[in-house]
Every structure is written in C-alpha cells, then in structure tokens.
Amino acid sequence: MPAFLDARSVPADTVLETDLAIVGGGPAGISLALALAGAPFKVTLLESGGLTFDDKTQALYAGTQTGVPYLALNGSRLRYFGGSSNHWGGWTRPLDESDFQKRDWLPYSGWPFARKEIEAYFPRAQELVEAGPFLYDETMVFSDELGRTIPLGDGGVYTSYFQFSKWKDNVDDLPTHFGQRYAEDLKRTPNLNVMLHANITGLRLAPNAKTLDHLDIAVLGGGSLKLKAKHAVLACGAIENARLLLASNDVMKTGVGNQNDMVGRFFADHPIPRDTATMVLFDGAIPSFYLAAQTAHGAIFRKTFSPTEEFKRKNMVLGSLTTVENSVSLDATGRAMVAATADALGIDGRNAKAFSLGCGMEMAPDPDRRLTLTTEKDALGLPRLKLHMTIADSDFAHYRDTMKELGRQLLLAKSGLIRLNQASRKEWLSVMDWGSHHLGTTRMHADPKNGVVDANQQVHGVANLFVAGSSVFPTYGSSNPTMNLIALTLRLGDHIKSLFA
Template sequence: MSAFVDARTLAAGTVLKPDIAIVGGGPAGISLALALAATKLDILLLESGSMNLDPAVQDMYAGSQSGDDYASLDAGRLRTLGGGTNHWGGWCRPLDASDFEKRDWVPHSGWPFPRTALDPYYPRAQALVEAGPWIYDQGDRLASAKAPMLPLGHGGLYTSWFQFSKMRGDVLPTRFGVRYEADIKAAATIKPLLNANVTAIRLTPDARRVDRLDVATLTGLRFTVKPRHVVLAAGGMENARLLLASNDVMKAGVGNQNDMVGRFFGDNPIPRDVATLVVFSGKRGPYYGNNLNMGNGAIMRAVFAPTAAFARSRHIMGSLTTMEHPVELDETGKAAVITAAIALGVDASNARAFSVGCGMELMPDPDRRLTLTGEKDALGLPRLKLHMRVTDDDFARYRLTLAELGRQLLASGAGLLRLNCSHREEWLKNMDWGHHHLGTVRMHSNPKQGVVDGDGKVHGLANLHVAGSAVFPTYGASNPTLNLLALTLRLADHLKRIAA
C-alpha cells in the first residue's frame, strides 16, 4: 500500500533510485504503472499536478503560437493527476489497419508494425476506459434491430461506430486520476509522487543513457531521480518540450540529433456545420445523431468512414463524419429535397435535416511543429511555441469524401447532402479541435525519420522510452486515447522483458 506522497514534503537533495521512473500521471502514465504493478520492479510515478487543478501549475503549460488559429496551449491540456481525462469526451475507436500502412500518397506514412501488433492489447485498453464490450464491428447488427439504418449502398463510405468511455446518465467519462487512485495506492511497488515537476533529463557524458532526472516543486525544492529506466508520459506536447529543453549533453536536445523532435505536430480538426445532411425518411437512423445504449453496457454512435479502397483510389486521409444536431432547411434546401425526391421516386414528406461535423486527419507536415522560445516558466523551463498549419489540400481531400457520401445517399434514395463551406476562411471559421496532440516524437525504425523506434525507445539511448500519442507517425481520424493505451500496454510488456 503506497499513499500518495507530496513531493513538497521531501528533504531537499533527496535522491530516489527506482527501477522505472514514469514522468506524467495521465492515462498513459497511470496505465503503464498499473500494468507493471504485478512485477517486482519499483515504479516511481512523477506527476506535476495533484488531485485538483492549481492555476500556478497549469500556467507551466502556457505557450505561444503562429500560423493558423489553434486552441491556446494551456487550454487543451490539464496538469493534474489523470491529465486530459479530467476533461475528455470519452469517444473511443480503434485505429484502422490502413492507418498503420505505408501509403504512397501520404509522405512519411507507415508505422514500424501493423495494427495486428496492437490487437492483443485493445481489449485491456477498452477495459481501462470502461467502454463496455468490444463490439465496434457489431454496431450495424445491434442498431438495425432497433431502427432502420441509412442505406449507403455500394461506395466509398460505410457506417462505422464509436464506443464511449463510461458515460451513463450523469456519470462522466472515466477520469483516470479519480478512477484509479485506489488501485495506485493498493500497489505496493508503485510510489506516486504528486507536485513533482521533471525539469531536465540528464544524460551520461557519452550520451548513451539517461543518468538522472532533475525534479522541482513550485515551493522551491529540488531533488534527483536516478532510475534504471525512464518513460516520458507527459502528453503529446510536453514530451517534446522535455526532450528539446534537456540540451546540456546533446546540444539540439535529447533524441534530436536529426532535428525531428517537435516536428509533425498533428491534431484532428473538427470542422462543424460544413454540410447539411437530409434524411428523406424521418424514421431512419436516430443513432447517427445520438449516442445509443445497446443494452449490454456499450454506448455507441454511428459515423461515416471512408473505406481503405476509396482512400487509396482518391488519395484522401482519414475522416469520421458525424450527424450533429437538427437544422431548419432554407427555401433553396427545401426545394432541393422536393426535386430530388420526385426524381428518385421516394417519399420525403418526413425529411429531417442535420448539421454535419467531422474529425479529420491532416497530411503529415514536418513544418507544423513545436519549438522552444526564450520565455521561461516558473521553474525555468523554456515555453513552447506551436506553428500550426492546415492546408487547402487538407480541406479539399475531405470535400471529396463528403461528395462521395452525398452521391451514395442519392444513389440509395436515402437522402442528400449539401456542402456549406467552400472557401478556406469558412472552414477555419467553423473549426473546432479534438485537442489530440500527436506526432511530435514520431516513431520510425530509421533514426533519421523518427525519434523513437518501434518499441517506443528513443533512438541512441538505452534506457529512455516515450508513451502516448506523440509517437504516432500517422494517426487516422479515431480519437487517440484508446489507441495510446493499447500502445502503452505493449510498451509495458517490452519493459518487463528488458528491465526485469
């Protein structure tokens, strides 16, 4: 039994020597610690925050930006135990097999392994987010027993399914800090340290290993951790920041010998109201606009996803299109519905219209990146700057997807789709963000093209690994947490092999 220790109560100059130090107590760090709990390894979980949000701690996340508008760097992250799951939406969906493949129209694509390498870990990841049984591929069967689905016919898009982290009635999606507090405390081998900010990764002079971590509290206490292994699990932006800022031995930053750390930043943009989708028969598909309780513990939501064959033929990226809320059609829209219904010979007297939103994948871009600035936080760590860029081609690719969805709806006589945005400014005006921070410590077996290898180990360093979505080299349109958890559980197995 290990109670949470407040790092501010340690003696100055303390040196801790765990087998594995995990930097960050978000879903990745907590799941990794719990997955290693049954071993004999001593685990030190270093978390910057505590159980509650402290504005002074949160301020260390603030940074600056250039390029296209994006959420401020301290808005999409929470520096408390449980990290981003203290405000996440609970949307879960595994990545598609094609997301892992090298695609000739997607520069820099290709994971070091196929999706089958994560398959054994998904059920445990699903249990960690408390999303009910693993039935992503059974949504059609379960839903059509309740109400007719929208027939899309043969084409480039199909109905796919999200599942939700525990979110029933007024129960919020699983908040990892709160949900797993007792499990962490019950594990004799996990020592959880709160209010402990890692400020530097110190390497041995030959730059082959991590020698120690510098840790500080906002009360001015400084101490040292000398672990056998280190895992960075500080989130999709902060992992890159810690590597870049630790530049005393490797002058460009740890793992940055090939100038890759911080590059390829990604998120899933969520353009809203980009199209209006009309369903001719009002009885069809309530689960497209609402979450559906399947009665077996699973809450599901239907979305429109491109097939791998369509993506290949039209050179598009991932997207998951949702029907969002009912809207009133204007006169032009009503006329279009009547004309289309007559031409197709269908009854559209109960037609209902919905706004359409989408989680998109952006083309990998090395210049969409995080760098350090001269400004420092309260503990002296340089703050981050994000250069954001969404190109017209990113939007154009998604328009092709929407056009195909419209074609399929008309072809099957189920409905129609009207595109509302054509200019870049219209897309950007309606843009929301997933706050999914991806790609900045990308995985590639070639050190010139990635920061970590297929095991999540930083190239060139024997005892430094990275967990979380920063390592995703491409990321599809599925929300990341379920996927980064599966990858973290795989990392736990790797650590058991090398650290035991």
C-alpha cells in the same frame, strides 16, 4: 493503504533511486503503472500536479502560437493527476488498418508495424477506458437494438461506430477520469510509488549521451530533487514530451533525441469542422444512434460515416468520421431543390428533414507544424514552447471527396442527399474546432533520421529512455487517440518487463 508521496515534503536536494521512472500521471502513465503492478522491479510515477486542479501548476503549460488559429497550449490539456482525462469526452474507436500502412501518395506515412501488433492489447485498453465490450465495426451485431441504419447505396462510405468511456459507478455519467478512478488500485500496488507535485524539469544524460543518468525534479515554490532511474518513460502528453526532450540540452546541445532535428515536428490534432454539410433525409426520420450516443449490447454507441479502406486507397483520401450534429431548417431554395430531386427520383419528399453534419478529420503529416523552444521561461525556469500550426487545403479537399461520395450513395439508395457547406479555406477555418488530440511530436520510425523513437518507443540513441502516448504516432488516422495510445503503452509495458527479466 499507503498515501501518495508529496514531493513538497521531501527535503531539498535529496537523491532518490528507482528501477523505472514514469513521468506523467495521465492515461498513458497510469495504464503503464497498472500494467507493471507486481513486476519484480520498483516503479516510481512522478506527477507534476496534485489530485486537483491548481492555477500555478496549470500555468506551466502556457505557450505561444503562430500560423492557423489553434487552441491555447494551456487550455487544451490539464496538468494534474489523471492529466487530460479529467476533461476528455470519452469517444473511443480503434485505428484502422490503413492508418498503420505506408500510403505511397502520403509523404511521411506509415508505422514501423501493422495494426495487428497492438490488437492483442485492445481488450485491456478498452477495459481501462471502461467503454464496455470491444465491438465497434469488427464484431458489431447489427440488430434492431442499434436502430435502423440510413440506407446507403454501394460505394466508398460505410456506417461505423464510436463507443464511449463511462466511469464505472459514477453517478454523473462521466467518462473515466483516470486519476480518481485508479488511485486506489495504484495505492495497492506494492512495487509502485506515486509522487505528486513532482515536476520533471530535466532529463540528464550520462556524459557519453547514450544513457539517461537521472531526472531533475522541481517543486513549485520549493527546492529540487534528483531521481536516478535504470529506465525512464516520458508520458507527459505530446506537447510536454517534446518540450522536455528539447529543453534537456546540456549534454546533447540540440536536445535529447533531437540529433536529427525531429523532436517537436509533425505536431497534429484532429480538426473538427462544424456544419461541413447539410444532409437531407427524404423520409424525414433520423434513426436513433446518429444524433446522440445511446446504450445497447452493454456499451454506449454512436453511428458515424467513415470512408472504407478501399475508398481511401483508391481515391487517395485521408480518414474522416462524420457525425449527424443537429436538425436544421431548409430555406426556400433548399426546399425547392429537395422537392425537385425527390420528384426526379420518383419518391415522396414532402416529409424531408435536414441535418447538419460535423466531422473529425485526419491531417496529413507536416514537419513544419512544430513545437520549438522560446526564450521565455516558466516559473520553474523551463523554456516555454511556441507552436506553429498549419493545415493543408488538400486535407479539406479529401474530406469533400468523401462527402461527395456519401451524397452519391444517399441518392443511389433514394434515401437522401448532401449539400456541401464549406468551400474556401476561409470558410473551413471559420467553422473549425479541434479535438485536443495532441499527436506526432516524437514520432516512431525505424530510422533515426525520420523519427525520434524506434518501434519499441525507445528514444533513438538513448538506451534507457522511452516515450509513451500519442506523441509517438507517425500517422494519425481519424479515430480518437486515447484507447489506441493505451494499447500501445501496454505493449511498451511488456517490452519494459523483458528488459528486467
């Protein structure tokens, strides 16, 4: 079986040629390469790192930050074969229908197409992340196997499901690490070459700026190469996709695809505040599948509370997925409040127990939450990035509205109550964690004034350059991105096949 190529062993200044270049060997790049296996054209996948972590390559990801405290740019992603799937959590959930819709009350919202456009690709994406049968809320069989569901009265919050990636035959119960898991499949693919230690440092356009001519490849501590490609797909993650476009500013002075100053704007993640609320269950028993993921129906599940589509629309709130994190003890005031409430409801609250809730929230799109180039350069001479991070108070307010609704429904069902724990912005930020789900920096929009790529993920104005991954998400939803971005990339694979037909 042929080994992967190593850019360090290719003589400096060699000019290579291919039909399709895929830049980046994370879940997006690898899924695309697998989707194009056997196609009647030559594919070259270029990966910056090797098969394992190394400090010098990882350091290329470093950058600076301003604004709301956020994860370090080289700490929330991994730069070697398999990308950030080498340390992802494996949580999966499809985006909701409303995540694709224009919401009149939410500026910049809406995808150029509806969810049904990518639904056909969900089963294969689900297979690639190895999360078992595609069940979630759609085809879930509500049975005893999934434990009791905490009773909720009628209202705007329902019990939804995460599923989890589990790397087949892996003894350590890890989610799928795309590099290791699919290396042999990629090696077996006759029309594919994978080149490791190949850092793309420039997207070189033809003089008319309408097509990509070639890619500059740099080797750490070594020379440089060129790759001429008929078509190219950037799949470097949402931070690096933007950086490469911005830094390639020799022909288009503002950067490739940045004629309308859109590249790098609208960065987003999923805020994951901890201890957002305390939930008390009067009967004291937390049903299985809430506190931890468990196996049923050939998949791994965890229950979560989600606002319904109708509640989101009517109350103008963003998506959120609330999980039960751990049990907590109530102080004397809390216990008295629970006893009084149980009394008023005419139920027995003596066994009541409390649990801390956490959540993954959707953020509102913000053009000022953005990546820009700095004057500092990395070891390959590429400008480093600065991230300006923001979060709106209204994002927290949306979540509080959803939690109030959950509390109302628990009381209605006489099953429990909710106490909201964070009120001020300072309090929210003090419990903030982040998903490391980088999103939005090359957003998809039919109009080049409002986006970087079109509905086919082609960079506006550059006929043969495409972008894959969650950088193209124009609005984000609250679901974890990876299975969704893979579905979208498989759709891009079909489009690319049609270009060569």
